[in-house]
Amino acid sequence: MQYIAQEPSEKQLKLDRERSLMAQVARLHYIEGHSRTEIADELAISRFRVARLLTRAQETGLVSISINDSGVLDDALSKHLGDVTGLDECVVVRSGGSALEVRDQVGAAAAKFLGNTLRRGDVLGISWGRTLTTTAEHMSGLPRISVVQLAGSLSGDLSSSSVELVRRVSDISGGDVFPIFSPLIVTQAATAQAIRSQPDIAGTINLWPSVSTALLAIGGWKTNESQLIDFLTDAEVRTMKKQGAVADIAGIIIDAQGEVVDAAFQERAIAISHSQLKKLPRKIVVAVGAAKSAATIAAIRGGLVSGLIVDSDLADALVADPAF
Helix, strand or coil, rough: CCCCCCCCHHHHHHHHHHHHHHHHHHHHHHHHHCCCHHHHHCCCCCCHHHHHHEEEEHHHHCCCCCCCCCCCEHHHHHHHHHHHHHHHHEEEECCCCHHHHHHHHHHHHHHHHHHHCCCCCCCEEEEECCHHHHHHHHHHCCCCCEECCCCCCCCCCHHHCCCHHHHEEEEHCCEEECCCCCEEEEECCCHHHHHHCCCCHHHHHHCCCCCCCCCCEEEEECCCCCHHHCCCHHHHHHHHHCCCCCCECCEEEEECCCCCCCCHHHCCCCCCCCCHHHHCCCCEEEEEHHHHHHHHHHHHHHHCCEEEEEHHHHHHHHHHCCCC
């Protein structure tokens, strides 16, 4: 069978010419940077037609415009988050990319924020967490401050341990460092008490009330987004979840109201207590991901947070939560 090609209709020819012109106008404007007036003069069409063609190019998908604002601070959302939560200091970072990239963006913002707000002579208390490790990697130019570890170590990897974290920050600031060479959790309360009484560790613990700024991460128990969970037995995790555990912060496990879960466990932890943390004047939580929303709200309710440095996904989840 022989097929005979049909000539395109006049309507189709007109559409093709319009699309070709649309593409030409878009390229001249968006790629080559010509103004609408210059394009109108060059193509001998009106400025109004140029404007219509540019609008039509976006409407039809011939032109798509994206804004790469990952890592940029969102001042409006930061203020809104502060208004909704009632917290004194809130920083929201427009986030994008992989989980590692988002953590890096928020960590960089946290490092800059602390560098701008810490003052010589301050005492900075630090817990642990992947986002805090990233924050420390971005720190530079800190004033001379003392750095105090707020909880024992979870990780067997020295490079990501809380001991290494406080050492790294103190090296940047040039101030004194007060680490805790101990695991966060031990099997018996008596063992924990003996560790706390060791002179070097007792010296660090005695400094906790003098901490002027606490830098904290938060673990989510509803979504198992907690490093602490990995170091507990399955039975312990099940028991604590039955008791309402939704978050951990600086080794303190809390329920949805921000109150301590399983006081007996806390007696086995080498970490700042709930009441001690609550009394500190400035408690900055650095966190990423909407999945941390419930955990963050619990910490706020418990009086364990005075400021947030978060990505836009978590900020959006927080401001939309009916809890506020």
